[in-house]
Amino acid sequence: MRGAAVEVDVVITVPNQGLGLWMLGAFVLTFTGTRVVTRLIRAGRGPFRDVAVGGTHVHHQVYGILAMLVAGAIEFSYRPGTPGAQILAVLFGAGGALTVDEFALWLHLEDVYWAKEGRKSVDAAFLAVGVGLLLVAGFNPFSDIGHGAADQAVFAGLMLVNLALCVGTILKGKTALGVIGLLVPLVVGLVGVLRLAKPDSPWARWRYRPGSRKAARALRRYPPDRRTRLDALKDFVGGTPHR
Template sequence: MADRSDGWARLADVTVGTVNTPLRNGIGWMVGAFVLTFLATRMVTRMIRAGKGPFRDVSVGGLHIHHQVYGIFLMLLAGAAEFAYQPGSVWRAVLAALFGAGAALTLDEFALWFHLDDVYWAAEGRKSVDAVLIAATMGLLVLLGANPFDTGGEDSAPGIAALLVVNLGFSVWALLKGKIATGLFGVLVPLIALIAACRIAKPDSPWARWRYPEGSAKRAKALRRFPPDRRTVWDRFKDALGGVPSR
């Protein structure tokens, strides 16, 4: 008769054993540092904007130094140290946290390197908050075990690989329709990209420019679904999180 303790041990391996693997531990530190750094950065920048507290913009010789500069250096430092030294678990967690903090500082100014202009508090600056929320959500999904590249055993690998290719195709289709968040999430979670790809495209998306000519019924439907002045609960949440854009 098999040892009952061995059975419980195998059950623990299946249910929670993978939670504390080195990879999952590193991702946890990275995602945690990413979220905390973003929240702290937005708190500081909003205080600077309001003229409150001891914080001020950093300038050298009249040149404003954006905080994405610090983020880029942090990511370079952490990445180079990980590749060069491949440290043990403690230092790996430190490097993962540094990389996550650097990524938050950099993505918090995503709109700057997308528009090549300081639009941090402009309406275009909402792209930075979008980028941070998407990155944080994808990090949490990976932390919770979402892995689209796990093909299972050898027997099931061809079929899983084919489904993966199809799912990636739907993700690209959703991105072309302007569904950035659902297109990226769909890479990790099946069916999300399929639903987004089948729905009407945003009027300013590449798909709409190619397939929805001016005066067409689909163009009119896209404008009704996504009017230029459209405000959603999601937009109000981003304003509360990142600050209301300047008008």
């Protein structure tokens, strides 16, 4: 008896059609281009100028918010395939970059773009890129959940513990570690919560009495004029803030 030929089609798919990479690439390119343009405007060089409508300065975060709203509305309403999904990912990533670049403005509700407080925008951008790289690399703490009630109960308990560690890390003034700890459970959060809190953090204000040994250690570890290599990188990317 002649065996029947069996034809097997092997389909290799890329998770999310690589949309995370499209979004991250658009974010990085847009953020870099935006910082170049704003620094040229600050120096009074080139053809670029601030946009004003009726005497009101229109910040570029407005365009970013609109871009993300449009991309999100179209994605949720129509779920387009290739290449529409990639176009929406680029639009969302670019809008996110324009919005995050002025994170400090909507945090402080005033124009602190070139002030020391404006450096929070660069911090937020670095954090967004870090989280984006983790997502593109496939970090997913929810991928190995078992189907049994016991497995799900254990998983929920671990997630609650990890959330507490991440919140503690953020309260200690280490926001980047706290957010990344949500994607890399337990290890990052545990490291962050065990480390000394920054002197201006909520944890230090609540737990470190003025004049105590821990308050003195925190001030020595994080003095007000502390400069690191990361600060130099932030100056290179975002420009030196006004003193």
